Amino acid sequence: MLEIKDLHVKLADEDREILKGLTLTIPKGEVHAIMGPNGSGKSTLAYVLAGRDGYEVTSGDILWDGESILEMEPEERAAKGVFLAFQYPMEIPGVAGFTFLRTAVNAVRKARGLPELSTPDFMKFVKAKAERLNINTDMLKRPVNVGFSGGEKKRAEILQMEVLEPTLCVLDETDSGLDIDALRIVSDGVNSMRSPERAMLVITHYQRLLNHIVPDRVHVMVDGKIRKSGDASLAKELEKSGYAEYQSKAA
Amino acid sequence: MPAVQETIEQVRKIDVDQYKYGFETKIDTVKAPKGLSEDIVRFISEKKGEPAWMLEWRLEAYRRWVNMTEPTWAKVDYPKIDFNDLYYYAAPKSTEGPKSLDEVDPELLATYEKLGIPLREREVLAGVQGARVAVDAVFDSVSVVTTFKDELKKAGVIFCSMSEAVREHPELIKKYLGSVVPQGDNFYAALNAAVFSDGSFVYVPEGVRCPMELSTYFRINEKQTGQFERTLIIAEKGSYVSYLEGCTAPMRDEHQLHAAVVELIALDDAEIKYSTVQNWYPGDKNGKGGIYNFVTKRGDCRGDRSKISWTQVETGSAITWKYPSCILRGNESRGEFYSIAVSNGWQQVDSGTKMIHLGKNSSSRIISKGIAAGHSQNTYRGLVSAHRKATGARNFTNCDSLLIGDKCGAHTVPYIEAKNNTAHFEHEATTSKISDDTLFYCRQRGLSQEEAVALVVNGFVRDVLQQLPMEFMAETQKLIGISLEGSVG
Numbered sequence A: 001m002l003e004i005k006d007l008h009v010k011l012a013d014e015d016r017e018i019l020k021g022l023t024l025t026i027p028k029g030e031v032h033a034i035m036g037p038n039g040s041g042k043s044t045l046a047y048v049l050a051g052r053d054g055y056e057v058t059s060g061d062i063l064w065d066g067e068s069i070l071e072m073e074p075e076e077r078a079a080k081g082v083f084l085a086f087q088y089p090m091e092i093p094g095v096a097g098f099t100f101l102r103t104a105v106n107a108v109r110k111a112r113g114l115p116e117l118s119t120p121d122f123m124k125f126v127k128a129k130a131e132r133l134n135i136n137t138d139m140l141k142r143p144v145n146v147g148f149s150g151g152e153k154k155r156a157e158i159l160q161m162e163v164l165e166p167t168l169c170v171l172d173e174t175d176s177g178l179d180i181d182a183l184r185i186v187s188d189g190v191n192s193m194r195s196p197e198r199a200m201l202v203i204t205h206y207q208r209l210l211n212h213i214v215p216d217r218v219h220v221m222v223d224g225k226i227r228k229s230g231d232a233s234l235a236k237e238l239e240k241s242g243y244a245e246y247q248s249k250a251a
Numbered sequence B: 001m002p003a004v005q006e007t008i009e010q011v012r013k014i015d016v017d018q019y020k021y022g023f024e025t026k027i028d029t030v031k032a033p034k035g036l037s038e039d040i041v042r043f044i045s046e047k048k049g050e051p052a053w054m055l056e057w058r059l060e061a062y063r064r065w066v067n068m069t070e071p072t073w074a075k076v077d078y079p080k081i082d083f084n085d086l087y088y089y090a091a092p093k094s095t096e097g098p099k100s101l102d103e104v105d106p107e108l109l110a111t112y113e114k115l116g117i118p119l120r121e122r123e124v125l126a127g128v129q130g131a132r133v134a135v136d137a138v139f140d141s142v143s144v145v146t147t148f149k150d151e152l153k154k155a156g157v158i159f160c161s162m163s164e165a166v167r168e169h170p171e172l173i174k175k176y177l178g179s180v181v182p183q184g185d186n187f188y189a190a191l192n193a194a195v196f197s198d199g200s201f202v203y204v205p206e207g208v209r210c211p212m213e214l215s216t217y218f219r220i221n222e223k224q225t226g227q228f229e230r231t232l233i234i235a236e237k238g239s240y241v242s243y244l245e246g247c248t249a250p251m252r253d254e255h256q257l258h259a260a261v262v263e264l265i266a267l268d269d270a271e272i273k274y275s276t277v278q279n280w281y282p283g284d285k286n287g288k289g290g291i292y293n294f295v296t297k298r299g300d301c302r303g304d305r306s307k308i309s310w311t312q313v314e315t316g317s318a319i320t321w322k323y324p325s326c327i328l329r330g331n332e333s334r335g336e337f338y339s340i341a342v343s344n345g346w347q348q349v350d351s352g353t354k355m356i357h358l359g360k361n362s363s364s365r366i367i368s369k370g371i372a373a374g375h376s377q378n379t380y381r382g383l384v385s386a387h388r389k390a391t392g393a394r395n396f397t398n399c400d401s402l403l404i405g406d407k408c409g410a411h412t413v414p415y416i417e418a419k420n421n422t423a424h425f426e427h428e429a430t431t432s433k434i435s436d437d438t439l440f441y442c443r444q445r446g447l448s449q450e451e452a453v454a455l456v457v458n459g460f461v462r463d464v465l466q467q468l469p470m471e472f473m474a475e476t477q478k479l480i481g482i483s484l485e486g487s488v489g
């Protein structure tokens, strides 16, 4: 279970609070969606969950599996099962996708006390998953994300997620930039990972995605706080009425 | 690649601070008295049982050196070296004179084993399928053993220590020694010519493709001892040879001097591929100790359509002053320089190349990747020139620098001289910083900070890594990772 308790986060080198007392609980086996206007702090939440530098948690806590992860390095969190599909995935020139994936998988397996995968086993494992996501394996010979289209980057993120087998998946606007077919393929990938051991947090602007990945709960985030929570129908409501109601409340 | 894997494992076990090769071998040595004079030159020559002409050649170099001054144009900063406070010759007592493998001091064999350099041919054969490497191991001032000699002999290839070549092949030495780097070429080359102690000699006869990788492994062990090896490689018409040089030294508080000379000669249609993995002790984290590496390396593409390719991976030394160059004398000859220079701590690197185009339609290619971390300074210095007669000369240069942290510096100093208007030179240069976002991305995927840096840097240098012989690629990637340990705080 992911428990975020009254979390206050400010920028590390600026006196500006971004998350202002955010509380959110996602039990294992559930998929929750967060929607909210630009700049409301959705990506910040995702980054703070993953342990990125540049933010300071001034109060509150984040527990995963009952344990606070605030003091952990990003790689320790990854080893504990935290995965973030980035809104803007990074390019790594000169490093082939396969190399990156293998290095990551073996690092995570090592931290989890599992033996490294042999190269043939690893290739088989990755190829099967890539095929299902409609990713040509030639793409994995190219440097990570370099020259990829927006949609290709997002699909590659989902491939990484499937290969690393995390237990807490955070997807930051994975649907933006995807064409209609890719949206379905990616959603199928995410749905296939739904399991009683896994909690997922899906950040999106569009209700469309939630037709494919039907969430257990939907949260509205405005100005660094969850303003309203509801079931999947809340997303449909938002689609019609927008955030005006919540923004006036926040002001 | 079991042998390479094993080497990596062995290297990993030798865990001495950051620098993994810093152990010392306790062994009896014969040393020349401290300091440098004509008598010392005579002492060295006599120790090696050299003929009179060789001694004369050395003395001439010494007399020139005495009147020369140290170059100061490089962007490196170090206290003045007292050349009379050094030993110029040190040899393990047990290996005076040539030896077969069975007679080599087990202590020495153990040292090389610890370094991951297998010298016992049987083990090498057992370890690496297909890929075999003949090794010449140089310990302080002398070559202790050369492997696979008999097999090479069958192919007509001569691969032996310099001392042996002076004795056994005087006609080749007289003809070629100093023909690329003359005795008075520069301060350090003159010093080397006077006191060089050993090194490797390679001769590949006409039309022969050398049947295996050749490799020399240099090790400085003795205190306060300079190492001055000299390597000479001759590729006759239509021949091919690939050669790799590796180096390490123990950790010591004081600085040690290394001033080598390498001469390559490629005749018509011949090709020489020379790779270096330089990992001399770089000094500790406060800049104490480390090797001063002042090296003159030059290849002469003497024949038409000849080709010389330098690939270097420089991760060690406190100071590196090194410009492997090509004289493109033959028509349609080709020179290549691929370089990875990693500096961390307080290391100073001033390295690059010279491509001197003399022949028509000669071409050259320079790919340099500098990585600076810690408080280090990393300079690329290169010259590309085309002679009046070198019509149609072409060069492509690409210099990229990567900075890790904000206390280090990267500099690019290219010189270009075209004396005819058909020469075509292209130059590209970039400087970038390793980004926190990229590192975070990697760490989110489970890599530690250091693994992330190593991965990003290995990506940055990939074009050059691919130029290395296959067997050394994996090891080199590891080495780059090790060299950058602790580079991000």
Ligand SMILES: Nc1ncnc2c1ncn2[C@@H]1O[C@H](COP(=O)(O)OP(=O)(O)OP(=O)(O)O)[C@@H](O)[C@H]1O
Binding pocket: A011, A018, A036, A037, A038, A039, A040, A041, A042, A043, A044, A045, A054, A087
């Ligand atoms: N490292 C940073 N430096 C400066 N400002 C930042 C930083 N990170 C976040 N912010 C600011 O915090 C606010 C929240 O940003 P965040 O990216 O979390 O919003 P978001 O909800 O993900 O928006 P979007 O829907 O546009 O992706 C914004 O005003 C943003 O400019």
Ligand SMILES: [Mg+2]
Binding pocket: A042, A043, A044, A087, A172
């Ligand atoms: Mg965002």
